[in-house]
Amino acid sequence: MITLEHYLILAAVLFCIGLWGALAKRSAIMVLMSIELMLNAVNINLVAFSRFLTPDALVGQVFAIFVIVVAAAEVAVGLAIVINIYRERQTSFVDEFDWLKW
Amino acid sequence: MIENAWLIPVLPAVAFVVIVFLIRQFKMLSALTAIAAMAVSFIISVGIVWEIIQGGATMKKPVEYFVNWLDLPGLNIQAGILIDPLAAAMLFVVTFVALLVMIYSVGYMHGDPGFSVFFSYLSLFSASMLGLVVANNYFQMFFFWELVGLCSYLLIGYYFHKPSAVQANKKAFITNRWGDFGFMLGIFFLFLVFGTFNFGELAKAIPKYDNVAFLTLAGILVFIGPIAKSAQFPLHVWLPDAMEGPTPVSALIHAATMVAAGVYLVARGFVLFHSVETVALVVAWVGGLSALIAATIALVQDDCKRIMAFSTMSQLGYMLMALGVGSLTAGMFHLTTHAFFKALMFLAAGSVIHATHKQNIFEMGGLRKSMPITTWTTVIGALALAGIFPLAGFWSKDEILVAAYTEGAYALFGLASLVAFMTAFYMFRMVFVVFWGDEPEGQHAHESPLTMTIPLIILAFFSIFSGFIGSPLVETGFFSYVYYKYPHPPEPNYMIMISSTVLALAGIGLAWLIYGKKSISAEALKQRFQPIHTLLYNKFYIDELYLWLFDKVMLNISTAFNWNDRHIVDGIFDGIGDLTRAAGARLRFIHTGSLQNYALVIFAAVVIIMLWMAVPALGGI
Numbered sequence: 001m002i003t004l005e006h007y008l009i010l011a012a013v014l015f016c017i018g019l020w021g022a023l024a025k026r027s028a029i030m031v032l033m034s035i036e037l038m039l040n041a042v043n044i045n046l047v048a049f050s051r052f053l054t055p056d057a058l059v060g061q062v063f064a065i066f067v068i069v070v071a072a073a074e075v076a077v078g079l080a081i082v083i084n085i086y087r088e089r090q091t092s093f094v095d096e097f098d099w100l101k102w
Numbered sequence: 103m104i105e106n107a108w109l110i111p112v113l114p115a116v117a118f119v120v121i122v123f124l125i126r127q128f129k130m131l132s133a134l135t136a137i138a139a140m141a142v143s144f145i146i147s148v149g150i151v152w153e154i155i156q157g158g159a160t161m162k163k164p165v166e167y168f169v170n171w172l173d174l175p176g177l178n179i180q181a182g183i184l185i186d187p188l189a190a191a192m193l194f195v196v197t198f199v200a201l202l203v204m205i206y207s208v209g210y211m212h213g214d215p216g217f218s219v220f221f222s223y224l225s226l227f228s229a230s231m232l233g234l235v236v237a238n239n240y241f242q243m244f245f246f247w248e249l250v251g252l253c254s255y256l257l258i259g260y261y262f263h264k265p266s267a268v269q270a271n272k273k274a275f276i277t278n279r280w281g282d283f284g285f286m287l288g289i290f291f292l293f294l295v296f297g298t299f300n301f302g303e304l305a306k307a308i309p310k311y312d313n314v315a316f317l318t319l320a321g322i323l324v325f326i327g328p329i330a331k332s333a334q335f336p337l338h339v340w341l342p343d344a345m346e347g348p349t350p351v352s353a354l355i356h357a358a359t360m361v362a363a364g365v366y367l368v369a370r371g372f373v374l375f376h377s378v379e380t381v382a383l384v385v386a387w388v389g390g391l392s393a394l395i396a397a398t399i400a401l402v403q404d405d406c407k408r409i410m411a412f413s414t415m416s417q418l419g420y421m422l423m424a425l426g427v428g429s430l431t432a433g434m435f436h437l438t439t440h441a442f443f444k445a446l447m448f449l450a451a452g453s454v455i456h457a458t459h460k461q462n463i464f465e466m467g468g469l470r471k472s473m474p475i476t477t478w479t480t481v482i483g484a485l486a487l488a489g490i491f492p493l494a495g496f497w498s499k500d501e502i503l504v505a506a507y508t509e510g511a512y513a514l515f516g517l518a519s520l521v522a523f524m525t526a527f528y529m530f531r532m533v534f535v536v537f538w539g540d541e542p543e544g545q546h547a548h549e550s551p552l553t554m555t556i557p558l559i560i561l562a563f564f565s566i567f568s569g570f571i572g573s574p575l576v577e578t579g580f581f582s583y584v585y586y587k588y589p590h591p592p593e594p595n596y597m598i599m600i601s602s603t604v605l606a607l608a609g610i611g612l613a614w615l616i617y618g619k620k621s622i623s624a625e626a627l628k629q630r631f632q633p634i635h636t637l638l639y640n641k642f643y644i645d646e647l648y649l650w651l652f653d654k655v656m657l658n659i660s661t662a663f664n665w666n667d668r669h670i671v672d673g674i675f676d677g678i679g680d681l682t683r684a685a686g687a688r689l690r691f692i693h694t695g696s697l698q699n700y701a702l703v704i705f706a707a708v709v710i711i712m713l714w715m716a717v718p719a720l721g722g723i
Contacts, residue, residue, distance in 0.1 A: 024698070100693070101696070
């Protein structure tokens with residue numbers, strides 16, 4: 001039997017993988033993908049809570065759809081920025097995006 | 103007429119504005135405007151004096167009009183007019199002397215490039231003084247007091263191309279600031295306790311107040327104002343230097359508009375100065391000592407205007423002494439008569455300077471033949487000043503001596519008698535040297551024009567006869583109108599009358615022996631009393647003392663304060679700045695510019711906040 005805890009553990013694992021990717025990966029593309037993972041971990045939480053705690057209302061599911069929409073927009077903007085930086089600097093490594101330092 | 107009193111200061115002020123902004127190019131028109139405004143003020147003043155003689159206002163029932171100039175919670179300042187016999191006497195004297203001085207100036211300042219400006223200053227000067235006289239509260243008086251100081255600055259420095267005149271006007275202004283500061287503190291103290299500046303309300307409130315220490319402090323602080331303004335020891339140093347201004351200005355300053363303000367203030371605030379014994383004593387002794395110091399210095403000076411300046415200081419000392427021992431009548435009476443004969447003496451000195459272009463009396467001589475009107479009016483003025491029967495000075499000085507004697511101030515009485523002797527001596531020393539003796543080589547003096555001699559003659563007339571209005575010979579005179587609490591008709595004290603006349607005559611006689619007949623050699627006396635002569639000639643080295651105090655004491659203290667400011671005060675603020683900058687220089691390295699660093703910090707912060715909210719021990723939910 002799959003319980004709420006299973007979903008939560010899955011979401012937590014996904015979130016941690018995403019977080020690790022966002023903080024540790026050099027490639028900007030990978031960072032953006034990791035952020036997607038974190039957002040989807042949250043989506044799993046939302047749907048799971050909705051399914052187990054308020055099965056009659058679709059609040060969590062609707063909210064998850066909102067998150068997906070916003071994530072799509074965010075990725076579009078993020079990729080555009082990355083492409084522009086690549087054209088300017090010939091790099092897509094996040095640790096080289098440091099021209100704002102001190 | 104009394105309800106038109108506000109016009110008296112306003113008219114000369116309007117004349118000032120009109121001259122400065124509209125008609126400055128037209129010299130004669132400017133002079134006529136100033137004179138016309140002053141003449142109307144004079145006529146109104148005469149009307150007021152007339153109404154007061156009819157009983158229109160008395161010291162107990164003054165006429166007062168006012169509006170609220172500033173009305174805030176806890177602060178009410180009025181602008182008003184207070185007319186009582188005291189103010190009326192001053193109004194008459196000031197407008198009269200100012201009018202004559204203006205007429206005289208038409209001749210004296212003839213051909214001066216700043217002719218119109220001079221008349222505008224004279225108008226403003228008179229307007230300020232008249233505003234001060236009619237003021238119904240200390241604040242208004244202080245306002246005009248400052249204006250008087252400003253005008254004296256402008257007029258003393260009238261010949262601004264002369265460095266000595268510039269020094270003199272600065273000296274006058276700065277010395278007066280000391281007095282103004284004391285005066286200001288004094289009236290603020292009074293306001294703090296009594297909540298009003300109004301003379302009438304204060305006169306009611308002060309006698310009911312019993313904090314002697316406070317009244318002493320307030321009284322002495324307010325009295326510092328008159329010390330500076332009336333050139334009393336130790337703030338008298340500006341007066342002799344004020345002679346750098348044109349001579350009509352000296353006449354105005356000495357007779358009516360400047361130094362009289364101090365005495366008038368003491369008379370106006372008589373209740374305050376007599377609320378405590380100590381303050382009255384201070385007033386009396388400052389006056390008495392100044393009279394003595396000034397008279398001794400005047401004995402040996404050789405600049406005719408300086409002699410007169412010290413004479414003024416001495417006579418003002420007399421007035422303050424009278425006010426200090428408790429006789430408002432005697433002090434104000436002497437102020438009135440003194441205004442006439444001192445204005446006369448200055449205008450006569452101006453006439454002499456105009457003719458000879460010299461000021462040192464030993465470079466002149468024998469002017470009796472070429473300038474008869476000036477000579478005889480000067481002699482009248484000198485006789486009045488020396489206090490010879492029956493001229494004006496005799497009656498007023500006698501009243502002061504009687505006041506000192508009857509109040510039991512015998513030391514002051516003796517001192518004043520000594521001063522009377524010296525006054526007669528130094529005035530006639532000047533008269534004999536300038537008008538008698540031999541004419542020096544190359545002196546081509548001639549009598550001054552009519553605009554100058556007519557004021558002299560008018561003033562000489564008043565110097566002879568104005569004394570009778572307050573003499574014991576009349577039933578109702580000056581004393582029946584100007585008094586404190588109740589009138590004191592003077593009782594003729596023949597012993598004092600005779601002794602003071604004898605002293606004055608002795609002074610004149612001694613002057614005649616030394617400088618007229620030359621049977622006693624002035625040089626030999628000078629040799630014999632060399633140290634005293636040097637001391638007096640250098641005015642007791644008071645100027646030098648102040649210079650030393652300034653150079654050695656004040657500048658050193660200032661250097662210390664400067665050091666404190668540069669190193670301690672600036673050090674604190676520079677230190678705060680340096681610290682901030684140094685901290686910034688180090689802290690900026692945490693801005694790595696790396697996105698992932700920032701993200702890590704943000705995430706760590708979120709985790710910390712979550713934990714903090716989640717753990718009950720840390721105030722979590």
